[in-house]
Amino acid sequence: MKTIGIIGGGSLGLLFSAYLSDCYDVTLYTKTKTQAKCINENGITLHRQGEHHTKKVSAIPLEKNIKEADLIIITVKQYHLKEIIPFIQTLTIHTPLLFIQNGMSHIEILKNLPQRTLYLGTVEHGAMRTNMDSVHHTGIGTTRIASYRGEMESILPIVNFPWVIETDWYAMLVKKLVVNALINPLTALYRVKNGQLIHNSYFYKTMRLLFEEIASVLKLDSAFNYWENALGVCSRTSTNQSSMLKDIQEGRQTEIDAILGYIQTQAAEKRTSTPIVDFLYGSIKGIEEEKGD
Known part of the structure; x- marks a missing residue:
C-alpha cells in the first residue's frame, strides 16, 4: 500500500x-x-x-x-x-x-x-x-x-x-452505537462533559433507564458488558465534550438521526415502545431547529 x-x-x-x-x-x-x-x-x-x-x-x-x-x-x-x-x-x-x-x-x-x-x-x-x-x-x-x-x-x-x-462488523458497530446513544444525546441536552453522566446521580439514573430501553430494542446479549463498556468510556473521557454537544454549541446539525433515529427504526420494526429514546430524539431535533432559526 x-x-x-x-x-x-x-x-x-x-x-x-x-x-x-x-x-x-x-x-x-x-x-x-x-x-x-x-x-x-x-x-x-x-x-x-x-x-x-x-x-x-x-x-x-x-x-x-x-x-x-x-x-x-x-x-x-x-x-x-x-x-x-x-x-x-x-x-x-x-x-x-x-x-x-x-x-x-x-x-x-x-x-x-x-x-x-x-x-x-x-x-x-x-x-x-x-x-x-x-x-x-x-x-x-x-x-x-x-x-x-x-x-x-x-x-x-x-x-x-x-x-x-x-x-464481526455488526457487533463492532452495535458496541459503538450503544456508547454514542448513551453519551451523545444526554450530554448535549444537559450541556455537560462526559464524566458528569456517572458523577451526577440523577444523570446516571436516566442513562441507566435509557440503556435498558436500547438493550431491549437491540436484544443485546451480555447486556452487562455493554453497560460496563459505556461507563468505562465515560470515565476515560470524563473531561471531554461529546461530538453532539459540540455540534449543538456551534449550531451545527447533529448525528441524532444516525444514532437514536436508527434505534427508533429498529423499535418500530419490532413494535417496541421507547419513550426515553423518543424524548431525547425529539429534544435534540428541537434544539437543532431552534439553532437553525
Whole structure:
C-alpha cells in the first residue's frame, strides 16, 4: 500500500491525514476550496500532549473527481454521505473503501455500492479540529476495523496508527452505537462533559433507564458488558465534550438521526415502545431547529 485518499476535512479526516502522511502518499478531499488551499500552503498541524507537528498533505476540493488509491477512507458524518456517493461511484470496483461514521444508518447506503471491498470502522480517539488545518488529538484510543464485504488483505499493511481488526462488523458497530446513544444525546441536552453522566446521580439514573430501553430494542446479549463498556468510556473521557454537544454549541446539525433515529427504526420494526429514546430524539431535533432559526 502506497497511496491513501481521505474524504472529509473534519477532525477525523485531519487526524488520519496527519498520522498516515508519515508513511503514505495521502490526499485529503475537502468540502471547500478554501480549506484545500490552506492545507496545501500550511500542511496539517497535529497537536498532541503539549507538542505540535506539521505534516505535509496534499488537499483537493471534493468538487473534483477522486483519484484512484490503494485505500479510500471516508470520514464525513452520516448526513453528508449521500452527497459524496456520486464521487465514490466514479471509482473502480477494485478500490477498497473504509467508512468511519457514528451510528448505523450508513449500512443501507453501502448495500448499493459497486466496490467489491468495503470496510467499516469505529474510532475511540478524541479529536478536535481547531481550524481548517489544525487538529488536537485529545484522547488516544484505537480504530477498530471489520470487513463488510471482501477480504481484509487490502487493509492489513496499514502502519503508523493503532488499528484493531474485528471479525464481526455488526457487533463492532452495535458496541459503538450503544456508547454514542448513551453519551451523545444526554450530554448535549444537559450541556455537560462526559464524566458528569456517572458523577451526577440523577444523570446516571436516566442513562441507566435509557440503556435498558436500547438493550431491549437491540436484544443485546451480555447486556452487562455493554453497560460496563459505556461507563468505562465515560470515565476515560470524563473531561471531554461529546461530538453532539459540540455540534449543538456551534449550531451545527447533529448525528441524532444516525444514532437514536436508527434505534427508533429498529423499535418500530419490532413494535417496541421507547419513550426515553423518543424524548431525547425529539429534544435534540428541537434544539437543532431552534439553532437553525
